[in-house]
Amino acid sequence: MKASGSLKLVAGVRDLQIVDCEECNCGIVDDIELKGKPGGPLKVAALVVGPGGYSARLPGWAMWIVDRVAGRSAVKVPWDKVENVTSVVHLNVTAKEAGLARAEARARRLLPGRG
């Protein structure tokens, strides 16, 4: 499936692994942001990555727990940063450029050693 082609099944993209242009895992598609007007065509605007993307998909009580454990942060990756969709979503940029490298960087600071 090409990123420029028609995306018939939003459900097919949700919950797929995201891989950046350096072949590094950088998240899962937690939700999809759509854009469009009543009567007009509906288009995919962005991939939503992070626990904030769960809010439309989990019941309120579960979201309350997620909120306390992981917060509600979410990164939106514009659809034009998607190279193609196979069994994973390939980006045409690095995780850092897509804003998907922050959590790994924070965790790295907690580990012993340098770099």
Next chain:
Amino acid sequence: MKLTELFLGILTAVGGFVDVSELVFMSQAGSRFGYALIWVVVLSTVGIMVFGEMSGRVAAIAKQPVFNLMRNRLGLRLGLITLIASFVSNLITCAAEIGGVALVLQLLTGAPMRLMAVAATAAFIATVWFLPFKWIERTYGLLGLFMLVFGAALVAIHPPWGQIAGGMVPQVPRGLSTRDMIAFAYFAVALLSAVMFPYETYFYSSGGIEDEWGPKDLGINKLTTIVGFSLGSLLAIALLASAAQLFGPAGISPEMVGTVALQAGVPFGKIGILLALLGMLFAIGGAAIETCLANAYSLGQFFGWRWGRHRPPREAPRFTLSWMAIFVVALVIVLTGVEPVELAEYAVVASILVLPLTYLPLLLLAGDRAYMRVHANGLLSKTLGWGFYVLIVVAALAALPLFLLTSGGQL
């Protein structure tokens, strides 16, 4: 296919087959019901072969590990429930393994158990931090082969081979009271769970991805799961059969991990006990690492992080922090003083409850020709896969009532 690789893979599978739950449940089952439960071990071994082979094939062809699949196939809600349930089950199992290692170290050194638990956990963390994936697997798997002393011990005590062979035929012993019948059913479910622990599939398929398996590795995958698991299962049967021969008639129920080592001590004396304890140390130690990494793999795959031990620890930081934290939490559970055998009992019940959710997405993807092409499940894999799936669903439904009715097999 390199012959050495294949040989090492098979030996590793044999050495890594037995963990603390199997040690305890095989010996208790043998002591209480003689050879009558051997067929459950044989049946469960075929089950773990079927799902192990399937998970390795999916890793090699679709390049998708179990929890990626689960998230993709079950969706966020059901996937999250499976993640939490399997995380708790693996964490309890990991704590049981650390406790088991600490007990073995206590027997070997005479040092306090809690101190040994701390030392063992520190050694596991150092192992996973410094050793490459393949060497973690091989070091513990190969040293776990000291467990073969249990096989030699069985031969040395001249067991009734006819009765052992008869135990491979599905049966329920005649003349059992209702109480014993319920206990028999509990042990049957517990053995099924102990052999088919879900962490084994998570670890095995993640390992396939760590080792960058492709279509050329399908032969190794098939042989490792069939030959390696069969030989490992023979070791488990040896534990059950020698407990039936030695403990059953004496009315001994092996409630302690150390009691199991006596099975090798009877024919071989001190050297037998020493070899048995060394084998148990590395087999249970390997299982502690596998359960911990299986949990970290699950988190990494479910949330799409960088994961794996093929990367230096700092290149997969969330994954690295996860496995370190899991080891520490498992250690804390052990330090509360709860008995490792009790933990093993909880672990088998928790695991069987998770199995149906774990294997459903695997079965679906392994049969999907869009992903697996010519390597999708054939008639045999499909029939065996769905047949075992029905069996584990039934076992999962029965597990909790049986656990409560028998007070964890004590009835």
